[in-house]
Amino acid sequence: MKNGSIQLMDIELEHILWKKRLDLFVSEVNLMISHNQKLPEERKKDALNSIELLALEEHKDNLIKLKSRIDIKEQELKFYNKDFPITEDHEYLKDHLELRQKNHQLLDIHLDRIRDIIKEIGV
Numbered sequence: 001m002k003n004g005s006i007q008l009m010d011i012e013l014e015h016i017l018w019k020k021r022l023d024l025f026v027s028e029v030n031l032m033i034s035h036n037q038k039l040p041e042e043r044k045k046d047a048l049n050s051i052e053l054l055a056l057e058e059h060k061d062n063l064i065k066l067k068s069r070i071d072i073k074e075q076e077l078k079f080y081n082k083d084f085p086i087t088e089d090h091e092y093l094k095d096h097l098e099l100r101q102k103n104h105q106l107l108d109i110h111l112d113r114i115r116d117i118i119k120e121i122g123v
Contacts, residue, residue, distance in 0.1 A: 005090065008081050009095050015041050018103050022067045025110045029060040032117050046120060059113060066106055070099060 033056060036048045048056070077092060 006093055008077060011077060011092070012074065014096070014100070015074050019067055019070055021107070022063050025063050026060055028114055029056055029063070032056065032114065048117065048120065055115070056113070059109065061105060063110070065112060066102060
């Protein structure tokens with residue numbers, strides 16, 4: 001397995017990008033919640049209801065959980081860095097591809113939710 005072409009630094013780079021993106025997403029959710037709370041009285045009818053806010057909080061929790069999962073995977077990979085470079089059928093890469101898929105799913109969900117919220121409480 002060690003004769004592969006996939007380096008630890010390749011996987012680490014993607015982890016760094018994902019984590020920064022997830023931080024941005026959490027910031028966006030916090031901004032939307034804050035904006036919703038500060039709507040003037042005449043625009044309260046456009047505010048998110050408690051179910052929508054709960055869904056937004058749950059989404060934020062999912063973002064934070066994925067970031068934690070990436071952090072854990074980073075620690076595991078650093079412990080096993082002697083196994084690199086790895087091949088495309090290595091367990092580490094399979095785990096990485098699963099994380100990538102989860103990241104892409106959350107990206108799509110996030111963009112849809114934020115777009116909907118902007119329509120709802122935006123200008």
